[in-house]
Amino acid sequence: MRTIKIDSRLILATGNLGKLKELQALLAGSDIEIATLRDFPELKMPEETGRTFTENARIKARAVVAATGGWALSDDSGLVVNALGGAPGIYSARFAGIKASDAENNQKLLREMADIPDSRRQAAFVCVMVLAAPSGAEYVFSGRCEGRIARRAQGTKGFGYDPIFLPAPDYNVTMAQLSAAEKSAISHRGKALRECKNRLTP
Ligand code: ITT
Numbered sequence: 001m002r003t004i005k006i007d008s009r010l011i012l013a014t015g016n017l018g019k020l021k022e023l024q025a026l027l028a029g030s031d032i033e034i035a036t037l038r039d040f041p042e043l044k045m046p047e048e049t050g051r052t053f054t055e056n057a058r059i060k061a062r063a064v065v066a067a068t069g070g071w072a073l074s075d076d077s078g079l080v081v082n083a084l085g086g087a088p089g090i091y092s093a094r095f096a097g098i099k100a101s102d103a104e105n106n107q108k109l110l111r112e113m114a115d116i117p118d119s120r121r122q123a124a125f126v127c128v129m130v131l132a133a134p135s136g137a138e139y140v141f142s143g144r145c146e147g148r149i150a151r152r153a154q155g156t157k158g159f160g161y162d163p164i165f166l167p168a169p170d171y172n173v174t175m176a177q178l179s180a181a182e183k184s185a186i187s188h189r190g191k192a193l194r195e196c197k198n199r200l201t202p
Contacts, residue, residue: 018159141192
């Protein structure tokens with residue numbers, strides 16, 4: 001497998017503080033200089049008009065490369081619920097409306113799942129990352145975390161749907177009851193970023 005050499009700082013192309021914290025923790029200690037969108041306050045991220053996680057991740061990474069001329073790493077992710085035909089999927093951030101809070105999204109999902117029995121509550125978190133170079137080269141990484149939708153929200157750590165997601169194989173605690181390190185060890189984002197880091201030259 002070809003290794004990737006990042007010869008300038010890497011800009012984390014996300015405006016989601018929950019994601020940003022997890023990405024920064026996973027990249028801590030590496031030799032790569034990390035920047036965030038806060039370093040580019042004039043940069044306006046484009047609308048996510050793609051039909052897939054990968055298309056949306058490409059849109060975000062390309063916008064940051066075009067605006068900055070640097071390397072960018074984007075993350076498009078979401079929750080895929082079997083009993084809802086894959087929803088909310090790429091619409092996870094805006095499930096309960098454009099400016100919906102995490103709590104509103106969780107409540108809407110719990111409402112829609114109210115009549116679904118435990119045997120049919122399977123779900124997965126999905127993450128696609130695009131690492132984009134100023135040269136136009138792009139590398140795609142992905143990760144998936146299987147689990148089930150809980151009956152009620154529990155836990156205060158993490159973000160998004162973490163309080164109502166019971167990760168496999170134990171399904172005993174929600175993702176929001178795990179420490180940041182425990183979550184990253186099993187999470188969709190942790191898996192995608194480790195795959196990415198494995199390709200980078202030291
Ligand atoms: P950026 O596009 O700026 O990165 P965003 O929040 O709009 O931020 P997405 O379009 O990728 O990003 O939506 C991801 C949504 O999926 C996020 O808002 C959460 O609702 C959910 N999500 C993703 N990863 C999650 C995680 O680790 N834990 C809980 N929910 C997660």
